[in-house]
Amino acid sequence: ETGVTQTPRHLVMGMTNKKSLKCEQHLGHNAMYWYKQSAKKPLELMFVYSLEERVENNSVPSRFSPECPNSSHLFLHLHTLQPEDSALYLCASSQYDYNEQFFGPGTRLTVL
Amino acid sequence: RKEVEQDPGPFNVPEGATVAFNCTYSNSASQSFFWYRQDCRKEPKLLMSVYSSGNEDGRFTAQLNRASQYISLLIRDSKLSDSATYLCVVTTSTGNQFYFGTGTSLTVIP
Numbered sequence: 001e002t003g004v005t006q007t008p009r010h011l012v013m014g015m016t017n018k019k020s021l022k023c024e025q026h027l028g029h030n031a032m033y034w035y036k037q038s039a040k041k042p043l044e045l046m047f048v049y050s051l052e053e054r055v056e057n058n059s060v061p062s063r064f065s066p067e068c069p070n071s072s073h074l075f076l077h078l079h080t081l082q083p084e085d086s087a088l089y090l091c092a093s094s095q096y097d098y099n100e101q102f103f104g105p106g107t108r109l110t111v112l
Numbered sequence: 113r114k115e116v117e118q119d120p121g122p123f124n125v126p127e128g129a130t131v132a133f134n135c136t137y138s139n140s141a142s143q144s145f146f147w148y149r150q151d152c153r154k155e156p157k158l159l160m161s162v163y164s165s166g167n168e169d170g171r172f173t174a175q176l177n178r179a180s181q182y183i184s185l186l187i188r189d190s191k192l193s194d195s196a197t198y199l200c201v202v203t204t205s206t207g208n209q210f211y212f213g214t215g216t217s218l219t220v221i222p
Contacts, residue, residue, distance in 0.1 A: 033210070042116070043156070043199075043212040056209065090155055100146055101210060103155035 003027045006091050006104035013081065014112050021076040021107045023091030031096040032074040034066060037088040037106070049074060050096045081111045115139060116202050118213035126221050129190045133216045135200030136182045145176055145183050148199040150215065156199055159185075190220045 004025045013019050025032060034046040048056035049068040063085075065077040074091055088108050092101040118135045125131050137145075145162035160167065162174040162183050173186040183202075187194055200213040 040214070042214045045210060048209075099144075100158045100161060103157065105155050 003102050004091060004093055004104035006089075006107050008107055009105060010108050010110075012110045012112065013078070015081060015083070017081075018077070018079040020078065021089055021091075021109075023074040023076075023104055025072055025074075025091075025093035025102075025104075027093055027102060029093040029095050029102075030071055031094050032068060032071075033092040033094075033101065034064075034074065034076050035090040035092065037090055043090065047076075078109075081109075083111050086110045115211035116200055116213040118200050118216050120214055120216060122217040122219060124219045124221055125190055127190055127192060129220075130186065130188045131190060131218065132187075133185045133198055133200075133218075134182050135184070135202075135213050136180075137200075137202045137211070138181070139202070139204060140178075140181060142181075142202045142204060144203040145174075146201040147172075147174055147183075147185050148201055148212075150197045150199055152196075156212075159198070187218075190218075192220050192222060195219045 007022045031050045033048050035043045036046055037043050045058050046060045047066040052068050052071055063080050067075040086109055088106045090106045091104040094101040116137050123131055147159040148156040149159045150156040160169050160174050162176045164176055166175040171188045175184045195218055197215040197217050199215045202211045
């Protein structure tokens with residue numbers, strides 16, 4: 001399935017590096033989301049964009065910086081991360097207002 | 113109190129068995145409800161939405177009890193391919209917050 005794609009699939013970075021995660025949706029949806037999934041914990045919603053405007057930021061540290069240039073693309077810019085930021089980062093999209101979300105395959109991030 | 117709570121399991125059941133999962137939610141104003149399935153090291157995928165009147169899709173039946181604030185998922189005639197983690201998802205009345213449970217692990221044994 002190629003409805004929501006994410007790159008890269010795997011990323012290893014040092015704490016001083018700057019990197020970006022990319023998400024693209026081909027479903028014509030108007031909302032996009034970033035989630036973090038750590039072992040033994042539920043998915044944590046990080047950011048919500050609706051019609052390219054950020055509508056939710058769940059107290060995410062500033063070392064994570066989202067960007068939504070258009071309704072099909074979503075980025076997560078990373079800088080000076082900590083080892084505890086190592087996790088699976090999932091992108092999702094939906095038609096806004098209560099509708100089910102479709103997830104990308106995720107980027108597995110390891111911070112050394 | 114957590115927004116969504118699920119029994120993490122694991123549930124180990126033989127092929128052909130019937131298994132049921134429950135999920136409770138804390139916000140009485142919650143708007144929409146879903147069950148997702150997540151295979152090991154894969155992304156969550158929508159299994160089914162949960163409607164007030166209850167709904168069925170083949171071997172899967174989902175029900176919502178607003179009075180007691182829980183949703184349930186029943187799987188009949190379990191298959192080996194049903195082995196996965198099942199995630200309960202609840203949205204708020206504003207529609208922009210999706211709360212996921214920690215998931216219930218199911219293993220169907222031959």
